Amino acid sequence: MTNIFVAICILSFATTTVAQDAASMDAASVMAMSESAEADAASEREQFRSLDKDVQSLKKEVLDLNRDLFLLEEELLFPANSQVAFFISMDVGEYFDLDSVNLKIDGKEVANYLYTEREVGALIRGGVHRVHMGNIKTGDHELIAIFTGKGPHIRDYRRGATMSLNKGIGAKYVELEISDKVKKQQPEFVIKEWE
C-alpha cells in the first residue's frame, strides 16, 4: 500500500519532465569551459549550495513553527471538550459533480462552501476536506447537510441528509461521504461519526 503514496508524490515529477533539459548545453558551451570560467562556475555553485542549505534549514524551522502554531490555534479556538469537525469526502463520484455543501447544526447555518474545480479534483482523488470546525455543547444536536451539484445526466441536483449527533466530552469528527449507488445509478450521501 505504501507504494501508492510514494507514487502519488512523485508522479507529478514525471509529468514535468522537460526534454529540452537533456540538451541543456547550448552551442556556445559545446566546448569545455576555460579553467577560470570553470572555477567561477564552481564557486557560484558552492555559493548557491551554501545559501540553499540555509534556506532548507529555515524552511524546516518555519514548518515546525507552523505546526506548533496550528495546534495552538486549534486548541485555543476549539477546545477538545466542545470541538466538532465536519469532513467532506468522495468515493468515486461518477453520479455527482459537487458544487457546494451547506451545513446546519440545530437549524443554524455554520458552513456554506462552494467548491472549485481543483478542490473537487482533489476530493475525487481521495482528499478529504474539513469544511467546518466549531464548538458545540455536549448533548444531542441535529445536523442537516445539503449537497448541490450536477447529478446523473448533468441535471441540477440537490439532496439533503440529516442526522442527530451526540456530542460527548472529547472532540467529535463527522464525515459526510458522497458515494455512488451503482445499482440505482444515483449518488448516495452517507454520514459517519466518530470521536
Added chain:
Amino acid sequence: MALLPHQSRADGKKAEPTVVQDAHYGEVLFYFYQGEYFPAIVRLLAAQKQSQLESHEKESELLLGGLYLSYGHHLYAAEIFERLLADNVEPEIRDRTWFFLAKIWHQRGYLAESQQALNNIQAELPKVLEAERNMLQAQILIDRREYDQAIAMLQAWKDKTEWASYAKFNLGVAMVRNGQVDAAAKILDGLGNLDPYNEELNSLRDKANLALGYAYLQDGQPHAAKPPLQRVRLAGPFSNKALLGVGWADAENHNFRRALVPWMELRSRDLLDSAVQESMLAIPFAMAKLDSISQAADHYLNAVEAFYEEANRIDRTIEHIETGALLDEFLGQDPLETTGWYWKLEQLPEGPESRYLLHLLATHSFQEGLKNYRDLGYLRQNLANWQKNIGVYRNMLDTRELAYEERLPKIEASLARADLDGMVGRKLEFDARLNSIEQSGDTLALATEREFELWGEITALERTPALAADIPEAQEVRDKIKLLKGVLQWELDKEFKSRLWRVRRDVQQTGQALVDTQRSRRNIDVTMRGEPLMFDSFNARVDGLNPRIEMLQSQVDGAMGRQRAFLQSIAVEELRAQQQRLNTYSVQARFALAAIYDLSATVGDASQ
C-alpha cells in the same frame, strides 16, 4: 472513506485503490492534490504530533517525504527516504523516488548527491523515465569531465524516441570536449540533417548545426562551416549567431561582398544580442576590405555611438539592480500562493532589466536561486501573518482569563449554596422510609392529600362519644362510617403498589440526577483547578512562540538579503560581461576608425 484511484502513473498502469482511514490523512491529501505543499506539510506534521494518523503511520511518513520533495525541501526528503526506502517499499517505487531526488539535486548543483541517488537505483525504470535517467547520468559524467565514460554510455543508446536525438547531441558535446572533433562532426552533422517533427527537435537541430558550424570555423574550415550554419532556421532563437557565422565563413574565404548579406540582415535586429553587436563591427570591416572606406567609417561611427548608448543603458540597469528592486519586480506580479520545486517564472516583468537578463532565467542557478528567494518571501509573509494572529490570541487569552476571574467568585458562591451532601442524605432517608412503608404495608403513607383528610375525618367521627350510644340511629351512623372507611381502605390498598412504584421511580430519578450533579460538580472542580493551569500553559506557549516568530523573521530577512545579493551579483556580473564586450567592440571600432582616418590622411597627403 474515499478510495484513491491513481490513474496518472507515468508508466500508464492503474494503481490499486487504497482506503483512506483517517480523515486527517485525507485532509493532507486534499491540499497535496491541489499542489499546496506548505499547508499539506503543516497539517501532516500537526496530525502526526497529535497521533491522528495511526492507520497510516508509515504511509504518512513516506507522504511527508514526497511532500518535502515537491516543496523543494530535498535534503529532508532524502533523510526520510534513506530511512524508509530501504525496506518494505516496492523496488519500482524506491527506484523512481531516487531518480527524482537525483534530478532535483542535479538542478540544484548537488552533483555528488545526485550521482549517489542514481547509484541507489537498482533496476530499470519505466521506459520514459529510464531514458531521462540515462541522460541525467550522461550529463553528470560530462559535468565531471569524465568524457570517455559519457561517450561510451551515449554511444550505447538504444531507444528510438526523441531522447535518442538528445543523446546524440550530448554525445557530440562530449566528443568535442574530449578532442574527438571529427567523430563529433559526424554525429552533429547527422543530427543537423534530421527531419524534425516538433519544435523541440527543430531547436535541437538548430543547436547541432550551430555547434558544428562554429566547430568548423574554429578549426579553420570555413567551407565546411557554411552548410550546417545555413541549415539553422532564419526565424529561430539561434538565427543571429548562425547569420554571423555564415558571414564569417564567407569572409574567411575572402568573399566579403557575400559576407555582407547575412551581416546586413543582422543590423535590423536587437542590439542586445552579441551576434548583432559583432555584426556592427563586421560590416565596416568587410566594407573596408571592399575599399568602401567612407561607408566603413560611417558604420564604425554608428557602431561606436550604438555601443556607447547601450553601455550607458547597461550602467543604468546595473544601478537599478543594485538598489535591490529587481527581484521584487521579478516576483511582483507573481502571487505567493504556491511554493515548491515546480514553480518557474513564466513571464518577465516589463522593464529594461528583463531584456538583459532573459537568458539568465534559463540557467539553473538563477532559476533555483529565484525559487529560493520566492520561497523565502512566502516564509516571510507566513511569519508576518502568524505574528498578527499571535497578537489576537494574546488578547483572546487575556479576555478569557479576565472573564474567568470575574465569574469565579459567583460560581463559587452558588456552589457553596448548593448542599449536595444534604440532598444525598435526604435521598437516602427517602429510600429508608419507602422500604419501611413497603414492609409495613402502610397504605396511608402513600395516600393523596384528600384521602388523608377523609381518613382523618372518618377516624374523628368514629371517636365521637354520641355514636357509642346503644340506639338504632347511632348504630346506623356507625355502619355508614364503617362502610366509608372500608371503601377508603380498599382504594388505598388498590393503589398502594402502583403508588409505591411511582414514588420509587421518582426517588430513583432524583438519585440519578444527584449522581449527574455530583459528576458535574467534580468536573467543575477539575475545571476550576485546571483552568489556571490551562491559562498558564497557553500563556507559556503564546509567549514562547512570539520570540520564535521574531527570531525566524530576522533569519528569513537575513537569508533573503543574502539570496538577493547572490542573484544580484549573478545579474550584475552578466551585465558587466556584456558591458565589457561592448567596450572591447567599441575600442576595436575606434581603432579601426583611427586607422581609416590615418589611411585617408596618408592618401590625401600623397595626392597633394
